[in-house]
Amino acid sequence: MNKFLGVLLLLSSFSLFSQSSDDEIQVKNIYNTALTNGHSYQWLDHLSNEIGGRLSGSLNAEKAVKYTKEQLEELGLDKVWLQPVMVPKWVRGPKEVAYIEAEPGSKNEVPICALGGSIATPKEGLKAKVIEVQSLQQLDSLGEEQIKGKIVFYNRPMQADLINTFRAYGGCVDQRSAGAREAAKYGAVGVIVRSMNLRLDDYPHTGTMSYGDLPKRKWIPAAAISTNGAELLSKMIKWNLDTKFYFKQQCEQYKDVESHNVIGQITGSEFPNEIMVVGGHLDSWDLGDGSHDDGAGVVQSMDVLRLLKETGYKPKRTIRVVLFMNEENGLRGGRKYAEVAKQKGERHVFALESDSGGFSPRGFSFDASDAAFNQVLAWKPLFKPYLIHYFEKGGSGADIGPLKNNEIAMAGLRPDSQRYFDYHHAANDTFDAVNKRELELGAAAMTSLIYLFDKYGVKTQPQPKIKG
Structure with missing residues (x-):
C-alpha cells in the first residue's frame, strides 16, 4: 500500500513538473518571438505617423479601421469583420x-x-x-x-x-x-x-x-x-x-456618424463556443497621435493573435481581438460589442484589455472570482523571469466592462504608470514617446496570460450545496 501511494505521488509530481516545464517553454517562446520578431511597433508607427490622431467620427478614425482590418486579414485569422456602431462627431x-x-x-x-x-x-x-x-x-x-x-x-x-x-x-x-x-x-x-x-x-x-x-x-x-x-x-x-x-x-458638435469596431478571430479547436477577448480602443484624442492612449493597446492586442500563430499554438477556445471605437468620448464601441454578444447568446469566459500606455509591463489587475484569481496566482512563477510581479484584484478596462457577468474573468494590463499622465490626452502623446522594447514586452505578457487561460480554462467559484 505504501509503495503504491509512493508511485502515485511520484507520477503526480512528474505530471506537474512536465506541465510546468511545457508552460515555461511556451511562455519563453512567446517572449523570444515578441522581442525578436514583434509586429506591434511597426503597426504603431503606421497608426501614429501615417494616420495620426483618431477622434471618433473623424476621417482618421475611418482610416485606422481600414488599416487594422487589412493587417488582421494578412495574419490569416479564421475570421475578420467590422461591427457597425454609431459614434459622436465633435470637431475641435x-x-x-x-x-x-x-x-x-x-x-x-x-x-x-x-x-x-x-x-x-x-x-x-x-x-x-x-x-x-x-x-x-x-x-x-x-x-x-x-x-x-x-x-x-x-x-x-x-x-x-x-x-x-x-x-x-x-x-x-x-x-x-x-x-x-x-x-x-x-x-x-x-x-x-x-x-x-x-x-x-x-x-x-x-x-x-x-x-x-x-x-x-x-x-x-x-x-x-x-x-x-x-x-x-x-x-x-x-x-x-x-x-x-x-x-x-x-469647437462644434455634429450629428452622430457610423463607425466600426474591428474584430479578428481564431476559432477554438475544442471549445469554440467559449470566447476569450483581448483588445484596446482604436480611437484617440486629436491633439497628439494617440500612441500611448491607446495605439499601444491596439497593436499589442493584434500581436497577441499573431504571436500565438507564430509560436505554433492552436487555441482550444475561440480568441478574439477587438479594437473598440469611441472609448474616449462615449464608450459606444464597448457597449455595442457587449450588446451584440448578448443578442447572439455568446459565452465570453475571459477578457483582457490594454489601455494604460505602452510602458514596461508590471503585471495585471483582475476583476474575477476568487477561484479564477487564485488560479492566476499559481502562474506567478511563470512570469517571474520577465519581471511581471503585480497580480492584484482591481479594475480591468472600460471597453470590456459591459461584458461583466458572474461567469467571466476580466483583466487589465498594468504597465508602469509613473509617466503615463505626462502624455495622456495631450499633444506630446506621440510615437517617439513609446519605447519599442517596452511595447513588445507588454504584448508578450498579454499573450502569455491568454495562452494560460486558454490552455487551462477559467476556474469558476464552487456553488454552495443546497441542503434538501
Missing part, C-alpha cells in the same frame, strides 16, 4: 487662444485646449473675472452671488504622493467631467480646468466632459489649461482678485 476647430489679464493692457498668453464635447465661446472670445476653486463642493459654499458672470477656474492637482497614478487621476477628474455643468448652475460664463498631469509643463490635456441634463441654453464653454498655466493663473489671482481671463475656441 482652429487652435484655441487664451491669456491672463491681471491689469488693463497686460496679456500673459497661456496654453489651453477645449474639452471634448464643449461648446464654442462667442466668436469674439470670452473674457471675464476668474474665481479659483479646489472642488465641485466648494461651488456650493460660494453660491451664485460670488460665481455669477465669472469664469470658474478648477485648480485641484493630481495627488502627488499616491504611487498609483490612476487613483490620483480619479481623485480630480470630476473637475473636468462635471465642472462646466456644476458651475453653470451658479451662473458662471465659462470654465477653465487644470490639466490632469503630475508634472509642470506647457501641454494642456483634453478629455471628455458632459453637460448632463442641463438645458442647452445654460451650456458654457470649458477648456483645460496646462499645469504651468494653472500655476501662473493662480498666482495672478492671489496678487489681484480682479484678474480676468480671456479664451477663444471654435
Whole structure:
C-alpha cells in the first residue's frame, strides 16, 4: 500500500513538473518571438505617423479601421469583420487662444485646449473675472452671488504622493467631467480646468466632459489649461482678485456618424463556443497621435493573435481581438460589442484589455472570482523571469466592462504608470514617446496570460450545496 501511494505521488509530481516545464517553454517562446520578431511597433508607427490622431467620427478614425482590418486579414485569422456602431462627431476647430489679464493692457498668453464635447465661446472670445476653486463642493459654499458672470477656474492637482497614478487621476477628474455643468448652475460664463498631469509643463490635456441634463441654453464653454498655466493663473489671482481671463475656441458638435469596431478571430479547436477577448480602443484624442492612449493597446492586442500563430499554438477556445471605437468620448464601441454578444447568446469566459500606455509591463489587475484569481496566482512563477510581479484584484478596462457577468474573468494590463499622465490626452502623446522594447514586452505578457487561460480554462467559484 505504501509503495503504491509512493508511485502515485511520484507520477503526480512528474505530471506537474512536465506541465510546468511545457508552460515555461511556451511562455519563453512567446517572449523570444515578441522581442525578436514583434509586429506591434511597426503597426504603431503606421497608426501614429501615417494616420495620426483618431477622434471618433473623424476621417482618421475611418482610416485606422481600414488599416487594422487589412493587417488582421494578412495574419490569416479564421475570421475578420467590422461591427457597425454609431459614434459622436465633435470637431475641435482652429487652435484655441487664451491669456491672463491681471491689469488693463497686460496679456500673459497661456496654453489651453477645449474639452471634448464643449461648446464654442462667442466668436469674439470670452473674457471675464476668474474665481479659483479646489472642488465641485466648494461651488456650493460660494453660491451664485460670488460665481455669477465669472469664469470658474478648477485648480485641484493630481495627488502627488499616491504611487498609483490612476487613483490620483480619479481623485480630480470630476473637475473636468462635471465642472462646466456644476458651475453653470451658479451662473458662471465659462470654465477653465487644470490639466490632469503630475508634472509642470506647457501641454494642456483634453478629455471628455458632459453637460448632463442641463438645458442647452445654460451650456458654457470649458477648456483645460496646462499645469504651468494653472500655476501662473493662480498666482495672478492671489496678487489681484480682479484678474480676468480671456479664451477663444471654435469647437462644434455634429450629428452622430457610423463607425466600426474591428474584430479578428481564431476559432477554438475544442471549445469554440467559449470566447476569450483581448483588445484596446482604436480611437484617440486629436491633439497628439494617440500612441500611448491607446495605439499601444491596439497593436499589442493584434500581436497577441499573431504571436500565438507564430509560436505554433492552436487555441482550444475561440480568441478574439477587438479594437473598440469611441472609448474616449462615449464608450459606444464597448457597449455595442457587449450588446451584440448578448443578442447572439455568446459565452465570453475571459477578457483582457490594454489601455494604460505602452510602458514596461508590471503585471495585471483582475476583476474575477476568487477561484479564477487564485488560479492566476499559481502562474506567478511563470512570469517571474520577465519581471511581471503585480497580480492584484482591481479594475480591468472600460471597453470590456459591459461584458461583466458572474461567469467571466476580466483583466487589465498594468504597465508602469509613473509617466503615463505626462502624455495622456495631450499633444506630446506621440510615437517617439513609446519605447519599442517596452511595447513588445507588454504584448508578450498579454499573450502569455491568454495562452494560460486558454490552455487551462477559467476556474469558476464552487456553488454552495443546497441542503434538501
